[in-house]
Amino acid sequence: MSTQPPRAPGSPPLSGLVVADLSRVLAGPYCTMLLADLGARVIKIESPSGDDTRAWIPPERNGEGTYFLSVNRNKQSIALDFSDAADLATAKQIVARADVVVENFKVGGLKKFGLDYASLSGNRPELIYASITGFGSADGADLPGYDLIAQAVSGIMDLTGQALGEPTKVGVALVDVITGLHALSGVLAAVYARDATGKGDHIQVDLLSSALSGLVNQTAAYVTGGVVPRRMGNAHPSLYPYEPFPARDKDIVIAVGNDGQFSRLCHVLGTPQLALDTRFATMSARNGNRQVLRELLCERLATRDAQHWFEALSEAQVPAAPILTVAEGVNFAESLGLDPVVETGGAGRRIPTIRHPVSFARASVDYSKAPPRLDEDRVAVLDWLGSGR
Incomplete structure (x- = not known):
C-alpha cells in the first residue's frame, strides 16, 4: 500500500x-x-x-x-x-x-x-x-x-x-x-x-x-408500474412536446418539461391560446393529444428557420436546441466557454x-x-x- x-x-x-x-x-x-x-x-x-x-x-x-x-x-x-x-x-x-x-x-x-x-x-x-x-x-x-x-x-x-x-x-x-x-x-x-x-x-x-x-425511468416503468416500455423514436413516454420538430429549413429539438415552459413556447410561436386549451393545458392532456398538438406546432414552426426559433425559445427560457454533428457539438461547447x-x-x-x-x-x-x-x-x-x- x-x-x-x-x-x-x-x-x-x-x-x-x-x-x-x-x-x-x-x-x-x-x-x-x-x-x-x-x-x-x-x-x-x-x-x-x-x-x-x-x-x-x-x-x-x-x-x-x-x-x-x-x-x-x-x-x-x-x-x-x-x-x-x-x-x-x-x-x-x-x-x-x-x-x-x-x-x-x-x-x-x-x-x-x-x-x-x-x-x-x-x-x-x-x-x-x-x-x-x-x-x-x-x-x-x-x-x-x-x-x-x-x-x-x-x-x-x-x-x-x-x-x-x-x-x-x-x-x-x-x-x-x-x-x-x-x-x-x-x-x-x-x-x-x-x-x-x-x-x-x-x-x-x-x-x-x-x-x-x-x-432509470424505463426499467422503473416495468418493475414499478408493470408497463413494458416501447420504442418511440425520438419521443418521450411521459413528456410532450419533447422531440425534434421540423422548422422551415431543418429540425429543431424542443424539450418541454412543465406547463410553464409550454405556455412560454406557445407565446413565442404566436399561439398563446394553445396553453389555455384543455386538450393541451397539462402534461397529461398533452400526452393524450400528441398528434393534434404536433400538427399545430409544426404549422407555426414551418414559418421560420431553426436558428430563429432556437434563439427566440432560448431567450424565453424554453429548452430547445439544434441537432448538431459531433464536431459542431464540440464547437458549441467551446462557444459556451466550457x-x-x-x-x-x-x-x-x-x-x-x-x-x-x-x-x-x-x-x-x-x-x-x-x-x-x-x-x-x-x-x-x-x-x-x-x-x-
Missing part, C-alpha cells in the same frame, strides 16, 4: 493513490483514466500485444487509434506476459504497491496467476479490488462482456430507433461508459470507507446491471483529448501525460518499484 502524504493545496484530489490497471478496452480504462485525471498514479499493465483498442483503427492520429487515445491519458504503460515468471513477478510487485486494482479479465481468469482478489486480499486486507464483468460472476460468468451484447439483452436496443423500425444500438458504447462510472464511484466509496476502517473491499460491477440501472478540448503530454507528443467533466474550486485535474505507447514507461515503473517511493 502506498504512503499518502497530506495533499498540497490545489493539487489533484487523489494525489498519492496508486492504481494497478489490469483492464482493457473501455469500461475499465475509462474508470482508471478518470482516476488518473484526479491525480492517482495509474500503471497500465498490458499484454505484449497491448490493449485491444490500440488496433481499433480507423480513426487514427499518426498511426495511433483514437479509441485507445480517448480513455488512456495520464497512465504509465508496462507490457508484461503473465505466463513468464519474471514478468508475473513484476506484476505482483506493482500490485503489492497499489492501493487499488482494477481488472476486467474473464471471471476466474486471474486466479491461476495469483492476481485474483482471494489470492491477494489474505495478506492485503486494505486492498481495494474492482472487478468489471459482462454479466456477473454467477450464471452469466461465461457470457462475452461486450457493450453491444449488453445493449441487446438489457432492452436498450429494443427502446432505440423509430417506433416501426428495427431495434438500434446507441451511437456510442454507452453501457461501457456507464459501467466505468459505476466502477469509479465504487472505488471512491471504498477509498473513503478505508480511510475510516483501514479495510479494503472487493467491488464488483457488471455491464447488464449497469445498463438496467442506467435505464473549453472541452485539452492537450495532454509534453512538447514532443501532445494529444488533444476531451476535458475531464468535473472541475474543482480547491483542487486541480491533471492532463500532464499523453496516452502512453505500449511499454513506454517500463523503465520509469521499474525505477519506481526499486526506489520504494
Whole structure:
C-alpha cells in the first residue's frame, strides 16, 4: 500500500493513490483514466500485444487509434506476459504497491496467476479490488462482456430507433461508459470507507446491471408500474412536446418539461391560446393529444428557420436546441466557454483529448501525460518499484 502524504493545496484530489490497471478496452480504462485525471498514479499493465483498442483503427492520429487515445491519458504503460515468471513477478510487485486494482479479465481468469482478489486480499486486507464483468460472476460468468451484447439483452436496443423500425444500438458504447462510472464511484466509496476502517473491499460491477440501472425511468416503468416500455423514436413516454420538430429549413429539438415552459413556447410561436386549451393545458392532456398538438406546432414552426426559433425559445427560457454533428457539438461547447478540448503530454507528443467533466474550486485535474505507447514507461515503473517511493 502506498504512503499518502497530506495533499498540497490545489493539487489533484487523489494525489498519492496508486492504481494497478489490469483492464482493457473501455469500461475499465475509462474508470482508471478518470482516476488518473484526479491525480492517482495509474500503471497500465498490458499484454505484449497491448490493449485491444490500440488496433481499433480507423480513426487514427499518426498511426495511433483514437479509441485507445480517448480513455488512456495520464497512465504509465508496462507490457508484461503473465505466463513468464519474471514478468508475473513484476506484476505482483506493482500490485503489492497499489492501493487499488482494477481488472476486467474473464471471471476466474486471474486466479491461476495469483492476481485474483482471494489470492491477494489474505495478506492485503486494505486492498481495494474492482472487478468489471459482462454479466456477473454467477450464471452469466461465461457470457462475452461486450457493450453491444449488453445493449441487446438489457432492452436498450429494443427502446432505440423509430417506433416501426428495427431495434438500434446507441451511437456510442454507452453501457461501457456507464459501467466505468459505476466502477469509479465504487472505488471512491471504498477509498473513503478505508480511510475510516483501514479495510479494503472487493467491488464488483457488471455491464447488464449497469445498463438496467442506467435505464432509470424505463426499467422503473416495468418493475414499478408493470408497463413494458416501447420504442418511440425520438419521443418521450411521459413528456410532450419533447422531440425534434421540423422548422422551415431543418429540425429543431424542443424539450418541454412543465406547463410553464409550454405556455412560454406557445407565446413565442404566436399561439398563446394553445396553453389555455384543455386538450393541451397539462402534461397529461398533452400526452393524450400528441398528434393534434404536433400538427399545430409544426404549422407555426414551418414559418421560420431553426436558428430563429432556437434563439427566440432560448431567450424565453424554453429548452430547445439544434441537432448538431459531433464536431459542431464540440464547437458549441467551446462557444459556451466550457473549453472541452485539452492537450495532454509534453512538447514532443501532445494529444488533444476531451476535458475531464468535473472541475474543482480547491483542487486541480491533471492532463500532464499523453496516452502512453505500449511499454513506454517500463523503465520509469521499474525505477519506481526499486526506489520504494
